[in-house]
Amino acid sequence: MPNGRNRLARRVKLTDKHIVTRMMDIAAGLPDVIKLGRGDPDLDTPEHIVRAGQEALASGATHYTHPMGLSELRQAIADNIATHGGARYEPEDIVVTPGGQQAMFIIALGLLDPGDEVLIPCPGYNPYLQAAELTEATLVSIRTTMATNFTLTAELVREHVTPRSKVLILINPGNPTGTVIPPDEIARICEVAREHDLIVVSDEIYARLTYDDHHAQPVSVLPGMQERTITLSGMSKAYAMTGWRVGYFAGPSDLMPALAEIHHAFAISTAAVSQHAALAALTGPQGCVEEIRCTFDERRRVLCDGLTEMGIPFAKPQGAFYVYAKVAETGVKATEFCERLLREGQVMIFPGRIYGDYTDDYARLSMTQPVPRIQEALARMAAVVAAIHQEHSVA
C-alpha cells in the first residue's frame, strides 16, 4: 500500500483471496483430489452440440455477432422459454451473454443505484451478492433455514420489504441448497412483488434439473409478472456446456435496450462459435437433457445415502446438483471441516459461508463426479469424520 493509500475502490469488499481460490491453491499441491466443489460437472457436452460448434468454426463463425446474440438463437431461446412454461418473449427482449454469470452484473449495473435494496435469499448464489455490492446497493439477506428445507416463502419476503426495496432475486432451484420452491409459494411471492412494485430477477438455470415430483415454476408467465421479471438462464447446466460460456436474460421491453448496451460495452458479443453450439443444443434432440438429469439423480441418491450413513443431516435436494449438508454436526465448524477434508482426505467441498451462510454449519457438495468417485469421496469423508470424533472423545 504505497503512501498508506488504499488503492482499491471503497466499494470493493473482498480485498484478500476468496475462500475458493485458497482451496484451489491447497488442492493444486495435493495428489488425486476428488473435486465436489465447483458447479462444473464432469459430463461432456453432447456430441451433436460439439459437432455444431466445429462446423460453425469451419464455416467462418469467427467474428463478432449481433451484440444481443444471433437472431436464430434468440428465437430458439424464446421458443424454449415458452415450451417450458415461461412467458412468450420476443427475440428483441433477449440478450445472449458469456454465461448467466455476466448477466447478473449487467442487470445489477443497469437496475441498482446506491441505497436501493436488493432482497437476496440466504444462503444464496454468491455472485448476486458481489454484483449488488459493486453497485453499492444495500443487500437485504432473507435467511432461510433447514427447518423448511431452506425454502423462500412469501411471508419471509414480506417481512424484509421496505419502501427502498427494488429487486428480488429468486434462484429456483436453489444453489447451494438444491431447494425447489413449490409453485403455489412462487405465486404468493409474486403477489408480494406486485404489491411492492419489485423487479424479480428469476434465475432459472437449473429449472430442467428437478427430481421426484418437484417442478420449478417459471415466474414470467404468472399474472402481471412479465413486465417486472428478468428471466436469467443459460446452457451450462442442462446441456453440460459450462466451458462454452453461453447464458442469457430476457426481460421487459422498456429495460432491455439499456441492459443490452451495458452487455455490448462489456463483451461486444458472446463468442460466435458458442452461440452456434447453443443453437444446436436448443433446436436439436432433447434426450440429452433427460440423460443428464437422470445421471444427477442417481448421484444424488448415492450422496444422500452416504451422508445419512455418516449421521450428517442435509437439506433434501429437490433440484440442481448440490447437497447442502450440516457438516458441523461432526463437531467442527464447516470452514474447518472443508479444509480438513481437503488436506486429510483430498476431497474438495465448499463451506456455506461462501453463500452468505452466517452459521458456518453447512457445506455444499456438488454431484460433479461419477458414482464410483462419489463413493470414494464418501469413504474418505467418513475417515475424516471418524478422526474428528476420535479427537473429540480423547479431548
Ligand SMILES: Cc1ncc(COP(=O)(O)O)c(C=O)c1O
Ligand atoms: C444459480 C446460478 N445461476 C447462474 C450461474 C451461472 O452459470 P453460467 O455463467 O455458467 O451460465 C450459476 C453457476 O453456477 C448458478 O449456480
